[in-house]
Amino acid sequence: MTAINFKREIADTLDHTIERTTKALAAEGFGILTRIDMHSKIKEKTGKEVIPTVILGACNPNLAYEAYTANSDVASLLPCNAVIREVAPGKMSVEFIKPTSMMKVLGDANLTALAAEADTRIERALANV
Secondary structure (H helix, E strand, O other), X not given: OOOOEEEEEEEOXXXXXXXXXXXXXXXXXXXXXXXXXXXXXXXXXXXXXXXXXXXXXXXXXXXXXXXXXXXXXXXXXXXXXXXEEEEEOOEEXXXXXXXXXXXXXXXXXXXHHHHHHHHHHHHHHHHOO
């Protein structure tokens, strides 16, 4: 874990790790709103290569609703990102943004406290990837 995310490495393929991540997040009430194949987009837009990296935009609608109704500025910080990156052949890094770190940006202590529930759910999901 770093100041901004929860992170672990697993032995698996990129596609299977994405599937495992999606299921683990779903078990905690998060759905995937977006998927960005960053390595493909970088290649398409710049012609440059980066390691296989996929960004999933995950959202728990109930927690998002609570956060948004508490402070609508939170919309610029949603959804929560999950990053799956190949760090070596057959070795994936799975990284989930830490919601409390994002909410601290707004300087709203109540919102940060509310994000602690999302932290707990995301940590559990990561443990189950």
